[in-house]
Amino acid sequence: MHNPRAAMLVIGDEILSGRTRDANMHHLAGRLTESGVELAEIRVVHDDPDAIVGAIRALSDAYDHVFTSGGIGPTHDDITADAVAAAFGVPIDVRDDARAILQAHYDARGTELNEARLRMARIPEGATLIENPVSAAPGFSLRNVHVMAGVPQIFAAMVASVLPRITGGAPLISRSLVVERGEGDIAGPLRRLAEAHPDLSFGSYPFFRDGRFGAEVVARGPDPAALDAALARLRAMLGE
Amino acid sequence: MHNPRAAMLVIGDEILSGRTRDANMHHLAGRLTESGVELAEIRVVHDDPDAIVGAIRALSDAYDHVFTSGGIGPTHDDITADAVAAAFGVPIDVRDDARAILQAHYDARGTELNEARLRMARIPEGATLIENPVSAAPGFSLRNVHVMAGVPQIFAAMVASVLPRITGGAPLISRSLVVERGEGDIAGPLRRLAEAHPDLSFGSYPFFRDGRFGAEVVARGPDPAALDAALARLRAMLGE
Numbered sequence: 001m002h003n004p005r006a007a008m009l010v011i012g013d014e015i016l017s018g019r020t021r022d023a024n025m026h027h028l029a030g031r032l033t034e035s036g037v038e039l040a041e042i043r044v045v046h047d048d049p050d051a052i053v054g055a056i057r058a059l060s061d062a063y064d065h066v067f068t069s070g071g072i073g074p075t076h077d078d079i080t081a082d083a084v085a086a087a088f089g090v091p092i093d094v095r096d097d098a099r100a101i102l103q104a105h106y107d108a109r110g111t112e113l114n115e116a117r118l119r120m121a122r123i124p125e126g127a128t129l130i131e132n133p134v135s136a137a138p139g140f141s142l143r144n145v146h147v148m149a150g151v152p153q154i155f156a157a158m159v160a161s162v163l164p165r166i167t168g169g170a171p172l173i174s175r176s177l178v179v180e181r182g183e184g185d186i187a188g189p190l191r192r193l194a195e196a197h198p199d200l201s202f203g204s205y206p207f208f209r210d211g212r213f214g215a216e217v218v219a220r221g222p223d224p225a226a227l228d229a230a231l232a233r234l235r236a237m238l239g240e
Numbered sequence: 241m242h243n244p245r246a247a248m249l250v251i252g253d254e255i256l257s258g259r260t261r262d263a264n265m266h267h268l269a270g271r272l273t274e275s276g277v278e279l280a281e282i283r284v285v286h287d288d289p290d291a292i293v294g295a296i297r298a299l300s301d302a303y304d305h306v307f308t309s310g311g312i313g314p315t316h317d318d319i320t321a322d323a324v325a326a327a328f329g330v331p332i333d334v335r336d337d338a339r340a341i342l343q344a345h346y347d348a349r350g351t352e353l354n355e356a357r358l359r360m361a362r363i364p365e366g367a368t369l370i371e372n373p374v375s376a377a378p379g380f381s382l383r384n385v386h387v388m389a390g391v392p393q394i395f396a397a398m399v400a401s402v403l404p405r406i407t408g409g410a411p412l413i414s415r416s417l418v419v420e421r422g423e424g425d426i427a428g429p430l431r432r433l434a435e436a437h438p439d440l441s442f443g444s445y446p447f448f449r450d451g452r453f454g455a456e457v458v459a460r461g462p463d464p465a466a467l468d469a470a471l472a473r474l475r476a477m478l479g480e
Contacts, residue, residue: 010282019414039257187314201253205254
């Protein structure tokens with residue numbers, strides 16, 4: 001079974017400067033894995049038109065889906081929508097349905113829909129809106145690119161809106177085993193296990209806790225029984 | 241003054257699967273900013289040779305420095321050193337000085353330097369070792385690529401080892417201002433401020449706290465006085 005492959009593009013000076021620790025990568029990675037979509041690559045770039053256009057083109061060509069985070073608010077550095085339009089060579093302008101969503105939202109709050117806020121209704125031609133139940137301003141999907149807000153609560157809500165539209169394959173599940181010895185002792189058995197189970201993927205994640213090294217061995221695949229059998233075999237190989 | 245531009249490459253199935261929330265990006269971003277090095281791009285790829293080789297070549301060509309995290313332990317999926325050697329077309333083998341460091345470390349602990357652990361002494365020809373004060377197995381710098389471990393404590397120690405070798409320009413500093421109103425109200429003044437101060441960079445980072453929206457406006461540049469003046473001007477523009 002072919003699982004769709006996806007990439008994420010984070011538009012974020014605040015991540016690159018070290019000011020903010022990103023939360024959206026971790027959220028999207030978890031939700032995609034649950035949905036059977038493989039997240040194969042993440043890129044983080046500056047709020048810079050050339051950087052965004054270049055990354056959108058490269059990732060859109062290479063993967064089934066691209067999810068973006070950030071750069072769709074009302075300020076002058078919110079340039080993601082224009083960059084996505086430029087990447088695909090389509091026009092962009094304020095769209096009536098997006099404007100109506102914003103107008104209703106701000107009318108209900110007695111807030112002016114000023115020129116800056118109206119920027120958030122700029123939608124590339126041919127795009128499908130992504131609902132924003134938190135603060136109204138919509139995201140959008142254009143071809144295989146899904147453009148979402150960077151504020152974590154809004155990003156998460158938009159991911160929940162867009163994921164059901166994407167056809168997932170079988171969800172990947174994982175099983176893990178904590179081994180309190182050096183990775184050097186685990187490496188040989190783990191390599192033989194990976195050779196014996198080419199349908200599963202294995203990772204070994206070393207940790208350093210309370211002054212002791214150990215590793216968490218994780219097996220991933222679509223079939224729970226196969227995962228349990230593989231880890232039982234590893235326990236036996238390690239004499240545990 | 242030209243500040244060096246850097247990229248980071250995270251080799252990490254565990255980040256892409258959502259199993260682990262990365263800490264190394266945030267750490268490196270902060271340390272580089274303090275040191276006057278601009279972190280311009282981050283990529284996260286699978287533990288896959290083609291993906292790593294492709295990213296190393298692209299980033300090494302495009303930036304002054306590339307920092308990698310992960311994939312240099314003893315297990316079969318630790319392939320970063322071989323991928324970096326392949327990217328530059330140089331041979332790789334166990335190197336005597338790296339082997340001696342590991343031998344001394346494991347001898348002192350009564351642990352066998354087995355075949356798996358010896359993989360960690362594989363160093364591409366022409367590389368300079370990066371000290372690992374936590375668990376001995378060294379990182380390395382090859383041309384403009386600095387290869388470091390993924391375990392956060394070890395990664396941080398290696399960053400501290402390698403940074404003094406890199407010539408930084410003037411450190412970039414930042415000043416911020418919290419504004420408790422919608423970004424739509426800030427956007428106009430902020431755009432005019434950015435036009436008036438082309439030497440500084442401005443970002444606006446919306447937040448949603450206790451049911452209220454607001455934004456933190458951040459100005460960055462090498463000169464503290466210029467930053468203070470710009471934010472004072474913004475406060476005046478906003479009538480605060």
